[in-house]
Amino acid sequence: MKRLLALILASLFTAAIAWAAPPARPACVAALVEGGVLLSRQEAPDVGLERFRKLLPGDRITLEPGATLRLSFLRAGKAEAWRGPARLVVEEGGTKGTDPAGAPLAPAITPLELTSVSLGGAALLDSQPELISGQITVRSGRFPPADVPLDDAGKKDLDRLETRCDALRKALPPGDATADFALAAGLDALGQQARAVRLLKDLLARDEANEALADLLKEVLQPR
Structure with a gap:
């Protein structure tokens, strides 16, 4: 009985922490999408990714063969260009990518040079x-x-x-x-x-x- 009570209290404590946790801050924005590009977020169904969609750390993206995707990390001051087939995982300062076989891929990177621009608090x-x-x-x-x-x-x-x-x-x-x-x-x-x-x-x-x-x-x- 004591063990059951402890498990219940632990579950409630974990739920309270999850409830109080602030929402994740967007990592980047999808700046250009051409071809078949799918977004997977948590347990939600996959959806087609479109321009101007903000992406969170942990978001997963699948590029079909020939698809093109540009992601802009404004705080990091860079843009990434990807071409399918590829599977991506969004992180705070960049994206990790692999090909369908699991081999690592690297994006083409363009500096955005936005450090002199007032984006703080946006x-x-x-x-x-x-x-x-x-x-x-x-x-x-x-x-x-x-x-x-x-x-x-x-x-x-x-x-x-x-x-x-x-x-x-x-x-x-x-x-x-x-x-x-x-x-x-x-x-x-x-x-x-x-x-x-x-x-x-x-x-x-x-x-x-x-x-x-x-x-x-x-x-x-x-x-x-």
């Missing part, structure tokens, strides 16, 4: 409210987001952000979402939520079926 970069389902419930009652006034330092930060994102658009392959995601995250970090909303709405208008983009827009509209 909710879009650090939060993952969609978790497994990919859905965010937007609570009602929030006023339309507004841009906070920027002082001289903030204006310089914004100028650096826009300049660097413009350079990334020119340097990265067509369709790579790194610059747009970094700009949205930077605008959010600088309190420019209205501009971030306009940017994401413009992107979504050109890619209406992209659920990851819709989730990002809902994130910016969340009460804070």
Whole structure:
């Protein structure tokens, strides 16, 4: 009886720790997806990976033969390019990849040079409210987001952000979402939520079926 009670208490303690544990911080964002690419997360069914989807440490990705995937690790300041067939496991600062036989693969890496850009505290970069389902419930009652006034330092930060994102658009392959995601995250970090909303709405208008983009827009509209 005492042993059973101890096991029950241990289970409750473990559950309490798991309940209190903060959600995992996203490691990277899927910047470019071409061909068959599947995402596996915990016990959820596999889903097709799409651009702008934030990925968590432990996420598993399968690239079919000929598929292309670019992952951007903004905090680490690098982008990875992978080509299938490959199996990947996302980690905090990079991705481990193997071929179907289990032999290790290495990605092509591009420096992003975002260290001078204000991304610290960007909710879009650090939060993952969609978790497994990919859905965010937007609570009602929030006023339309507004841009906070920027002082001289903030204006310089914004100028650096826009300049660097413009350079990334020119340097990265067509369709790579790194610059747009970094700009949205930077605008959010600088309190420019209205501009971030306009940017994401413009992107979504050109890619209406992209659920990851819709989730990002809902994130910016969340009460804070």
